[in-house]
Structures are given as C-alpha cells and as structure tokens.
C-alpha cells in the first residue's frame with residue numbers, strides 16, 4: 001500500500017516537473033507570419049525587382065523584453081548575412097522593436113519608420129530623388145528607424161525622432177552590430193557625407 005502511495009507521489013512530481021519545463025520554454029510573440037507573395041501584395045512591382053527576393057523568419061527580443069518573431073524580405077544573396085546577424089541580435093538581446101514587411105504599412109516608409117519597424121525590401125525611390133533605393137532590390141535594411149533616424153540638411157526623418165546614441169537599440173559607428181555588418185561587406189548610412197542615415201545598411205553587388 002505504502003509503496004503505491006510513494007509511487008504515485010513520485011509520478012505526480014515527475015509529471016508536474018515536465019509541465020513546468022514546458023511552461024518555461026519561451027513562446028515568441030508573433031509580429032509577422034506571411035508567405036512571400038502575401039508580403040508583396042498591394043503594389044505593382046516589376047518582375048526583375050522581385051525575382052530574387054526571399055522572406056526569412058527572424059527572432060529578437062523587443063523593448064518589452066519578450067522574444068518576438070518577425071520577417072525580413074531580402075535579396076537571396078544577402079539572406080545568409082541577415083540570418084547570422086539576427087542570431088547575434090537574439091543572443092545578445094539587442095532590442096529590436098518589430099520586423100514586419102513594409103506592405104503592412106501600405107508601402108509607406110514614413111509610417112514604418114514612425115512605428116520604429118525594421119524592414120528591408122521596399123519598391124521605392126530614395127526620398128527626394130528619382131533614383132531607386134537599394135531597398136527596391138532588397139539590398140538594404142533599416143533597423144529601429146525611429147531611434148536611428150535619417151538626418152538631412154539639419155532635418156530629421158521621420159519627424160519627431162531623436163538620435164541619442166545612449167538609448168537602447170540605437171546604432172553608432174562603434175556598435176558591435178554595425179561592425180557585424182561591416183565585416184560582411186555592408187555599408188552603413190551613418191557614414192555618409194551629405195546625409196546621415198543611421199538606420200540604414202546596404203550591400204550592393
């Protein structure tokens with residue numbers, strides 16, 4: 001009899017232990033879960049601009065300190081770099097607000113930036129010009145754009161953003177994250193002469 005009681009007590013603890021373990025395994029907050037064709041909806045884009053694109057799932061800790069999963073639409077040649085870099089972002093818990101393909105913002109870079117959303121592919125010209133941006137081929141990514149705005153002729157984009165290198169999630173020339181991009185042959189917009197685009201990394205062919 002006693003033996004049976006001891007056995008059932010042991011069984012109870014081993015089951016509750018397993019349940020506890022399952023609870024501890026973090027379930028990410030899903031920020032984006034789309035197919036590539038869903039992520040490209042809502043805009044007419046020439047085939048040459050989309051034929052090399054890939055959508056990749058990435059995980060990161062957001063400013064709520066919770067693990068999130070989002071998606072990056074990027075040129076296939078750069079997918080490996082982005083996967084490696086996001087693995088480090090997760091490991092080091094560098095905060096990324098959210099990573100949602102730009103069509104969620106109706107293809108508006110302005111809205112995405114204001115929402116501090118990280119994104120890569122966008123079929124658009126460089127603001128204020130007629131030249132297509134590296135984003136139009138999926139060869140550029142903007143990280144935490146509200147914390148890392150673009151500064152041009154003394155004006156800040158998006159409006160209301162403040163670049164403060166001491167704020168978490170902000171990029172500088174000395175950030176480990178900037179160096180991970182440099183190492184893989186990417187250029188950082190913060191190094192540009194006539195405008196500083198602190199959110200922007202690109203890698204041309």
Ligand SMILES: [Zn+2]
Nearest residue numbers: 140141142200
């Ligand atoms: Zn950019």
